[in-house]
Amino acid sequence: MKKITIILVSILSLVACKEATKETEKSEVAYLSYGKKITEENVISKEDMATKYANLKEGDTIQVKFASTVNEVCKSKGCWMKLDLGENSESMVRFTDYGFFVPMDADHKDVIVDGRAFITKISVEEQQHYAKDAGKSEEEIAMITEPKVTLAFEADGVLMKK
Numbered sequence: 001m002k003k004i005t006i007i008l009v010s011i012l013s014l015v016a017c018k019e020a021t022k023e024t025e026k027s028e029v030a031y032l033s034y035g036k037k038i039t040e041e042n043v044i045s046k047e048d049m050a051t052k053y054a055n056l057k058e059g060d061t062i063q064v065k066f067a068s069t070v071n072e073v074c075k076s077k078g079c080w081m082k083l084d085l086g087e088n089s090e091s092m093v094r095f096t097d098y099g100f101f102v103p104m105d106a107d108h109k110d111v112i113v114d115g116r117a118f119i120t121k122i123s124v125e126e127q128q129h130y131a132k133d134a135g136k137s138e139e140e141i142a143m144i145t146e147p148k149v150t151l152a153f154e155a156d157g158v159l160m161k162k
Contacts, residue, residue, distance in 0.1 A: 036157035065114040115155040
């Protein structure tokens with residue numbers, strides 16, 4: 001009888017431990033990684049990033065890691081994405097040395113990007129190219145007629161929630 005009790009207690013303990021492990025795994029956020037391997041440590045919010053951009057001038061560059069949501073991604077290759085900064089503002093993200101891409105269906109995914117933030121002016125031709133990549137109509141593309149000051153970001157690495 002003692003052997004049966006010991007065996008039952010052992011089995012129940014193993015099952016309980018296994019269930020606890022499953023619960024821990026479920027509570028962790030799972031990410032897909034693109035480019036350089038980065039972590040979730042020292043990440044700032046999109047609102048804090050918007051404040052940092054507000055303090056930049058053209059020619060300034062800062063190293064930063066921030067979390068946001070993808071508003072739009074290149075539908076041609078996944079070679080750029082636009083990240084939400086709140087209050088109808090967004091950051092145009094490209095990838096270092098064109099060295100990696102993100103999935104073309106990444107719209108509305110939560111991401112963490114690590115790299116360099118800066119302010120730049122984008123030419124009409126480049127804006128039209130991005131509009132074409134995004135699948136915009138010929139009419140929408142033709143409406144782009146002025147260079148645009150952009151909140152730019154060059155990402156070394158990206159984490160994307162699964």
